Amino acid sequence: FLYFIAWVFRRVSTAVELREARCCMGKVKRFKGAVHRGAKPQEALGVLGLLAVTYTASISGSYGLEAAVAAGGPFLTVLSLLIIPVFWGLPTALSIAELSCAIPSNAGPTMWVNVAFNTVVTGAVTYITLFLNFVDNSLYPTVFGDYCKTVFALDGVETKTLKVIFIWVTALVNMIGVEFVGGVSIFIMCATMAPFILMLGLQLPQGFDWERISDIPEKVNWELFLPVVCWNFSGFDSAGNVTEEVRNPKRVVPRALLLLVVAGVATYVPPVLVGASVPALKGLKWSQWDNGFWVKVGHALGGNWLAHLVLVGSSISTFGMMTAMLATTARSLAGAGQIGFFPAPISQWMSRYHYQFKTPVNAIIINAAVTTCLCITQEFETLVEADQILYALRLAAIMAAFLKLRWAHPELHRPFSVPGGAFGALVCGGVPLLFSLFLVVISMVSSPTTALVGFVIIGGSFACSYMMFSVLRKGDVFEGAITDSFSASEGDSITAMSAAASSASAAGGDNFAVERAHLERLGLIEHPPSSSETDGDSDGEGAREPSTLVEETKPASYGATD
Numbered sequence: 001f002l003y004f005i006a007w008v009f010r011r012v013s014t015a016v017e018l019r020e021a022r023c024c025m026g027k028v029k030r031f032k033g034a035v036h037r038g039a040k041p042q043e044a045l046g047v048l049g050l051l052a053v054t055y056t057a058s059i060s061g062s063y064g065l066e067a068a069v070a071a072g073g074p075f076l077t078v079l080s081l082l083i084i085p086v087f088w089g090l091p092t093a094l095s096i097a098e099l100s101c102a103i104p105s106n107a108g109p110t111m112w113v114n115v116a117f118n119t120v121v122t123g124a125v126t127y128i129t130l131f132l133n134f135v136d137n138s139l140y141p142t143v144f145g146d147y148c149k150t151v152f153a154l155d156g157v158e159t160k161t162l163k164v165i166f167i168w169v170t171a172l173v174n175m176i177g178v179e180f181v182g183g184v185s186i187f188i189m190c191a192t193m194a195p196f197i198l199m200l201g202l203q204l205p206q207g208f209d210w211e212r213i214s215d216i217p218e219k220v221n222w223e224l225f226l227p228v229v230c231w232n233f234s235g236f237d238s239a240g241n242v243t244e245e246v247r248n249p250k251r252v253v254p255r256a257l258l259l260l261v262v263a264g265v266a267t268y269v270p271p272v273l274v275g276a277s278v279p280a281l282k283g284l285k286w287s288q289w290d291n292g293f294w295v296k297v298g299h300a301l302g303g304n305w306l307a308h309l310v311l312v313g314s315s316i317s318t319f320g321m322m323t324a325m326l327a328t329t330a331r332s333l334a335g336a337g338q339i340g341f342f343p344a345p346i347s348q349w350m351s352r353y354h355y356q357f358k359t360p361v362n363a364i365i366i367n368a369a370v371t372t373c374l375c376i377t378q379e380f381e382t383l384v385e386a387d388q389i390l391y392a393l394r395l396a397a398i399m400a401a402f403l404k405l406r407w408a409h410p411e412l413h414r415p416f417s418v419p420g421g422a423f424g425a426l427v428c429g430g431v432p433l434l435f436s437l438f439l440v441v442i443s444m445v446s447s448p449t450t451a452l453v454g455f456v457i458i459g460g461s462f463a464c465s466y467m468m469f470s471v472l473r474k475g476d477v478f479e480g481a482i483t484d485s486f487s488a489s490e491g492d493s494i495t496a497m498s499a500a501a502s503s504a505s506a507a508g509g510d511n512f513a514v515e516r517a518h519l520e521r522l523g524l525i526e527h528p529p530s531s532s533e534t535d536g537d538s539d540g541e542g543a544r545e546p547s548t549l550v551e552e553t554k555p556a557s558y559g560a561t562d
Helices: 002-023 047-058 066-102 109-116 119-152 156-176 178-206 222-231 236-245 249-277 293-302 304-338 344-350 361-375 380-408 421-446 448-472 491-506 513-522 546-552
Strands: 027-032 481-487
Touching: 047 178, 047 236, 047 249, 047 304, 066 222, 066 236, 066 249, 066 380, 066 421, 109 119, 109 236, 109 304, 109 380, 119 156, 119 304, 119 361, 119 380, 119 448, 156 178, 156 304, 156 361, 178 249, 178 293, 178 304, 222 380, 222 421, 236 249, 236 304, 236 380, 249 293, 293 304, 304 344, 304 361, 344 361, 380 421, 380 448, 421 448
Parallel strands: none
Antiparallel strands: 027 481
16 A cells, blocks of 8 residues: 555656656746735744744643543653654645745735635634634633643632733733844743753653653543644644745745754653653652642652742743744734735734734734633633644645645746655655545544534634625735746747757757756756766856756846845
């Protein structure tokens, strides 16, 4: 079966490679984004800044992972944390990096789907994205409140008041600017890892209890286990919501996302091994691993000082996650207004960036207000189950857009491309797509309530989108599209095609010289050295590849975007 799947992937990827070779005959298409209202976003994030923002938005310590151990035990948790990054995290990171570089817009997934599909599909995915953003934001104040409630024995009113204060402080930080958020995120990334590094250092001399770590509960709560584990590796697409604020996305985005996958594994696996091996906690059942359990682990290993340090780390972690999530989801909300998703007056107001701070202040306020309502009315388990269905649906739409753009627009300028050509794109897009759909089905089958919520959200999103954009606003087109902003015409086309023909002729081509040259550029056939290459300079810098000649004939305005 696996051989058959590999054969199908190879056949399809070969067809895509041939299509790219025939389509890219000197033509290059570029993404034309929507017009910014108010100030333009400031390019302020480098590799470390983007890594810190995405880390705090998607990982930010092991807080919240306790529910996975309670549902499935340590063995299944560790195994999942090692498998999911390979089959879901890494392919997703590479695909997101390509989309972020090819379609740089703070609308992120909304814009990617908009470019690939029609208005109704874009509208439905935007509805799902908005639901996801609000639910996802509500998780972090809930975790923060649960930790404080565990340590300080707070009642319900005090816990909810603390959540509200927490949300609006992070909203205020976001209004100041993404550069400030990036700096705060770097500090938070280091601070959240410190307690777990100390716990690992205290446990290592005693060793790990592998017998207890390998234990699997008689009954695994799959409907909670899978969503929680996958939730801890979700959020990679948040990088797309700050792409316009990244310096040199071609270099920065891929490196930051690949480092994020490594950081995730290093953050999650050691604490689970430590927590399951602490002698003082061996009498506890796995079901007793609830939010706040890391405080007990810290107390068992180092006493009150480490327990309080874990609590401080939890507070910093959730503050960082909330800050980063508000930064990315507010830009997603502003991006929905930027493409014209809402009625014109609301879209203009929602998408406006503040002239002084260069941030979408209006979107941040709306985002924080809705998040406040959700986090004081819902529990963590309910939120995380709904969150993972929404995230899996949105990720499936992103991967479908990635594959559709690879097939329909092979000539789109991609500063960074997924390695491996068409086959690599099929793997990196197809595997997360199938896994996301599998996760949605498993979550909906295992829980009737979750299934009902899923059907209502999916059906309601498409129904509302069809009614809005096929009936009430029929004919409206969202802003943002792929255009022939640069086409190798006249002089450029002659230079590019003559260079390609010359290279192909030197390799023995005749009637199919141009197509052969493009196949050489794709790496499907070998390009023997021509006489100009072998007789060139002694340092190996002879005749350049056809793609290099095309690059040198570009007009000066080629690198600019509208």
